[in-house]
Amino acid sequence: MTGSREVFAGKVINVRVDDIALSGGRTATREVVEYPGAVVVIALSGAGEVTLVRQWRHAIGQLLLEFPAGGLEPGEDPSVSAQRELREEAGLEAASWTRLGHFFSSPGFANEILHVFLAEDLTTVEADPDEDEDLQVVRYRLSDLYEHPEKLEDAKSLAALLLLRAARPGVDTGR
Amino acid sequence: MTGSREVFAGKVINVRVDDIALSGGRTATREVVEYPGAVVVIALSGAGEVTLVRQWRHAIGQLLLEFPAGGLEPGEDPSVSAQRELREEAGLEAASWTRLGHFFSSPGFANEILHVFLAEDLTTVEADPDEDEDLQVVRYRLSDLYEHPEKLEDAKSLAALLLLRAARPGVDTGR
Numbered sequence: 001m002t003g004s005r006e007v008f009a010g011k012v013i014n015v016r017v018d019d020i021a022l023s024g025g026r027t028a029t030r031e032v033v034e035y036p037g038a039v040v041v042i043a044l045s046g047a048g049e050v051t052l053v054r055q056w057r058h059a060i061g062q063l064l065l066e067f068p069a070g071g072l073e074p075g076e077d078p079s080v081s082a083q084r085e086l087r088e089e090a091g092l093e094a095a096s097w098t099r100l101g102h103f104f105s106s107p108g109f110a111n112e113i114l115h116v117f118l119a120e121d122l123t124t125v126e127a128d129p130d131e132d133e134d135l136q137v138v139r140y141r142l143s144d145l146y147e148h149p150e151k152l153e154d155a156k157s158l159a160a161l162l163l164l165r166a167a168r169p170g171v172d173t174g175r
Numbered sequence: 176m177t178g179s180r181e182v183f184a185g186k187v188i189n190v191r192v193d194d195i196a197l198s199g200g201r202t203a204t205r206e207v208v209e210y211p212g213a214v215v216v217i218a219l220s221g222a223g224e225v226t227l228v229r230q231w232r233h234a235i236g237q238l239l240l241e242f243p244a245g246g247l248e249p250g251e252d253p254s255v256s257a258q259r260e261l262r263e264e265a266g267l268e269a270a271s272w273t274r275l276g277h278f279f280s281s282p283g284f285a286n287e288i289l290h291v292f293l294a295e296d297l298t299t300v301e302a303d304p305d306e307d308e309d310l311q312v313v314r315y316r317l318s319d320l321y322e323h324p325e326k327l328e329d330a331k332s333l334a335a336l337l338l339l340r341a342a343r344p345g346v347d348t349g350r
Binding site for chain 2: 007008010011012013015017018020022023029030031032033035038057058059060061064066069071101102103104105106107108109110111112113114134146147148149150152153154155156158159161162163165166
């Protein structure tokens, strides 16, 4: 990298433009959206149901059905964020946690990394969403989502389902 | 929306900050990254292999293995973009195209929508990547990726695999 300048510092994202050297002596710029990373939680009940949240997403101008998710606080371990988001958004605590993996949401222009967790042995607690979040908590049969993934127009939720199935073969059919 | 201002106009992304009204009379701001939308292509051979590209992703500072993908040109139909990206990045043309669905990559802060295509009946042509792309084309058995999705740290590629499996039950095991 031969140069870098911040072009926007926001509440949620920062944006910078980097000058980079390519092979063959060429140069180019890269616009990078900085985001602190996030977690996604699949909360699976013993009856084969998962908890999702439906919320208005201003950036895309529509309601979206997603697994509970949220950004990491500075320096926070993802497993702590996962417990917090599940409690705040879905009103659930889990006695059993499994880390399913990670992925990048938009590697072409953003540095956001998402850590995926499976939460089981669930207990209901009081939900406490962020004050500017309007969330509707809904439950689906997990097998229904594998059969009809078009219900989820959200890359992180779809990708999380794929990681879950690889970790738990047969989970998609309720076996 | 009660107000909106552009804070960055780049070559690839634009960023704006919107003022929005929440329920209960509260207000908040939303930072939105504008991106023109993109396509993802799973090119599947008759032998059960898929074509991926490995490339350095500056935003995340590492090499990433992804299905061929790319942004829509202004006004371009996604199916046209898909054919172009497959030809340019992977050096392939396909006689059979199936639309598998769509999803949003980062609905919390970006408006990017990704359209997913399955390309079959493949013919090799000359690749012609964008001049500032350094791509390595690699082939994997599709069943290997379903078994080891951790090889793909890319949300769009993982989500695309989930859509493919719902559209083509059994494709993940080579049946």
